[in-house]
Amino acid sequence: MxxxxxxxxxxxxxxxxxxxxxxxxxxxxxxxxxxxxxxxxxxxxxxxxxxxxxxxxxxxxxxxxxxxxxxxxxxxxxxxxxxxxxxxxxxxxxxxxxxxxxxxxxxxxxxxxxxAFFTPTGVGTQVAEGGLPWRYDTEGNVVVASPAKEVRSFETADGPRDYVLEQxxxxxxxxxxxxxxxxxxxxxxxxxxxxxxxxxxxxxxxxxxxxxxxxxxxxxxxxxxxxxxxxxxxxxxxxxxxxxDKRIEKKTVQQVDSGGRAASASERVETQGAS
The missing domain is CATH 3.40.1080.10 (Glutaconate Coenzyme A-transferase)
Structure with a gap:
């Protein structure tokens, strides 16, 4: 086709x-x-x-x-x-x-x-427990927050470990x-x-x-x-x-003096824009 x-x-x-x-x-x-x-x-x-x-x-x-x-x-x-x-x-x-x-x-x-699947990533944090701000109002108050997710313990080679359910x-x-x-x-x-x-x-x-x-x-x-x-x-x-037409998110360039000496890390210049 x-x-x-x-x-x-x-x-x-x-x-x-x-x-x-x-x-x-x-x-x-x-x-x-x-x-x-x-x-x-x-x-x-x-x-x-x-x-x-x-x-x-x-x-x-x-x-x-x-x-x-x-x-x-x-x-x-x-x-x-x-x-x-x-x-x-x-x-x-x-x-x-x-x-x-x-x-x-x-x-x-x-x-x-x-x-859905279970993953250990986020267990013990707001990712699993809920409360992450999803939407604020114009005054900076949280009006929509993430819900709590199911956490289940599974037996692993290192013993029981908690995992969070992700959709x-x-x-x-x-x-x-x-x-x-x-x-x-x-x-x-x-x-x-x-x-x-x-x-x-x-x-x-x-x-x-x-x-x-x-x-x-x-x-x-x-x-x-x-x-x-x-x-x-x-x-x-x-x-x-x-x-x-491909843009560069952040470009780091290294300055070189007239003698060919490379600049130190503190002298490097970061610029935004296209290459």
């Missing part, structure tokens, strides 16, 4: 307001930026995004944040996005902060048909970016860009992949496939310009 669609706009056209999106990427690495921009232009709002973070100010999911399109985020950290923090603390955005590994497994479990995540749509993909939806991610992309692809009821290089079926060796096409429903082939 040829899953290639003509444009990113066509691929996201049926995403409705109120939908839940599982979005791949870590920081700005491997984010489906073209699909996000198409969704921004499409106009859907009141969206819930499940992603490791929310990009940075005005890039990646940060674009949807700035436009006021997100009502809720399920993420593992706020990261470098000041607007994310501002909306959360001012009561404009509901945020469910989740341990990073737990978030990845919740997404993977959703794609694997596993309703799987199934999203209406999964948005991912791959280095290579074929017309059947088989995907290959490059190095660290693999991050959350396979999990986001798995847990989306409808998964849309933007690919930097579109190849014919059979050109990707079966053993090289990271995400099988069974999880992918639409494929968008990027132009060379779109594929090359």
């Amino acid at each position: 040829d899953k290639v669609v003509g444009s990113a706009a066509e691929a996201v056209a049926d995403i409705g307001s109120g939908s839940t999106l599982a979005v791949g990427g870590f920081g700005l690495c491997g984010i489906p930026s073209v699909l996000i921009e198409a969704l921004l232009a499409q106009g859907a709002d009141e969206l819930e995004a499940v992603s490791n973070n929310a990009g940075v100010d005005e890039w990646g999911l940060g674009q949807l944040l700035f436009a006021g399109r997100l009502r809720r985020m399920v993420a593992s950290y706020v990261g470098e996005n000041k607007e994310f923090a501002r909306q959360y603390l001012s009561g404009e955005l509901e945020v469910e902060l989740t341990p990073q590994g737990t978030l990845a497994e919740r997404m993977r479990a959703g794609g694997a048909g596993i309703a 799987a995540i199934v999203a209406d749509y999964g948005l991912v970016r791959a280095q290579r993909g074929d017309r059947h939806g088989n995907l290959v991610f490059r190095h660290a860009a693999q991050n959350f992309n396979p999990q986001a692809a798995m847990c989306g009821r409808v998964t849309i992949a933007e690919v930097e290089e579109l190849v014919e079926p059979g050109e990707i060796a079966p053993e090289d496939v990271h995400t099988p096409g069974v999880y992918v429903h639409r494929v968008v082939a990027l132009t060379p310009e779109q594929a090359a």
Whole structure:
């Protein structure tokens, strides 16, 4: 089955307001930026995004944040996005902060048909006991907090240990970016860009992949496939310009003097922006 669609706009056209999106990427690495921009232009709002973070100010999911399109985020950290923090603390955005590994497994479990699982991560903290602020009001009061979760003791090689029950995540749509993909939806991610992309692809009821290089079926060796096409429903082939447009979340450079001497750690300069 040829899953290639003509444009990113066509691929996201049926995403409705109120939908839940599982979005791949870590920081700005491997984010489906073209699909996000198409969704921004499409106009859907009141969206819930499940992603490791929310990009940075005005890039990646940060674009949807700035436009006021997100009502809720399920993420593992706020990261470098000041607007994310501002909306959360001012009561404009509901945020469910989740341990990073737990978030990845919740997404993977959703794609694997596993309703819930037990993990030791979070036992003895508000992750398990409840009370984590999910939403504030404009005065800074907590109006929605996380509920308590079931904790059960299991016998391990080191004796009994407590585990907390975490529910799987199934999203209406999964948005991912791959280095290579074929017309059947088989995907290959490059190095660290693999991050959350396979999990986001798995847990989306409808998964849309933007690919930097579109190849014919059979050109990707079966053993090289990271995400099988069974999880992918639409494929968008990027132009060379779109594929090359990759931002850097934080760049650290080392100064060198005229004699070739490298600067000390205290003299290194951190900058924000694109490379």
